[in-house]
Amino acid sequence: MFNVNHLSFSYGEKPVLENVSFEIKGGEILGILGLNGAGKSTLLNLIAGFLPSEHGTIHFQNEVLGQQSIAMLETHNYFYPHLTAQEYLHIFVKDGQMVDFQSWAEMLDIPLTQEIEGFSTGMKKKLALLSILLLDRPIMILDEPFNGLDLESSFLLKEIIVKLKEKGKIIILTSHILETLTGICDKILWLKRGRVEHIFERVAFDNIEKILKEDWTKLDTLHHLL
Structure with missing residues (x-):
């Protein structure tokens, strides 16, 4: 079990996160x-340990989370x-x-002998993904993993994430595309101005768009303009 409890963080006097809490089981996304x-x-x-937490705790299997448990x-x-x-x-x-580098390279279309500086954005993303797969950590954080990927690579990434879930990994991912999350996640956390506004279970995914639209006051302006 992975637990975030009452986590808060500020940049100077500006609060960025306030009292964030949630939990994830092994094999959940x-x-x-x-x-x-x-x-x-x-x-x-904060979860990855790149920032020091000011208030709150992060635990994995009833112990303080260590960086050796995470790949990001x-x-x-x-x-x-x-x-x-x-x-x-x-x-x-x-x-x-x-490691069977050649098989991975062929599946992900990564030229092993080419210098990375000449890679496209999508190729760099796939190379970085493969590097964290090699680490084989129990918790995997994927920040906008579909950015820069073509259709085939996006489909392949979804299959990889499903396989990781089946192996019992804890997976946390972000996306600007709601359909990407609803198609693969077990839970979706809606973060608004640093607070947890909603945590949606899969059975409530059909209601997410309706609830989010109620929060977006810009829609009122749009309706007025059009």
Whole structure:
């Protein structure tokens, strides 16, 4: 079980997250939905240990969460210059771990011997994804994982996420596309101005769009203009 309890964070005097709480079981996928500035990236960075929490706790299996339990795919990934894809992937391989790089490369269309600097956005995203798969951590955070992927790669990523779920992984992902989350998640957390506005179970997914529209006051302006 993964628990976030009463988590709060501020940048200076500006509160970004306030009293955020939720839990996820092994083999569950949690989607995090929110407008720009809602605090999604800050929440993920706190979970991943990239930011120090000010208030609240994060636990995994009844212990304080450690970074060795987490692998995170960031929205924008950094790659060391002049490395080939294969050289980069070897950074993430454990001693004695056997990896069929060629099969992965063929499935994901990654040219192993090419320098990463020449990769497209989608190729970089797939390479970063493969690197965190190699880490094989129990908790996987995927921040906007579908950004930059073509249709085939998006379909393949969904299948990979389903396989990870079947292996009992805890998966947290964000997306700006509601249909992406409703099609794959077990729960969806709606984050609004740093607070948990709703946590939707799968049986309530059909109501999400209606509830979100009630929160978006800009629709009133749109109706007036049109």
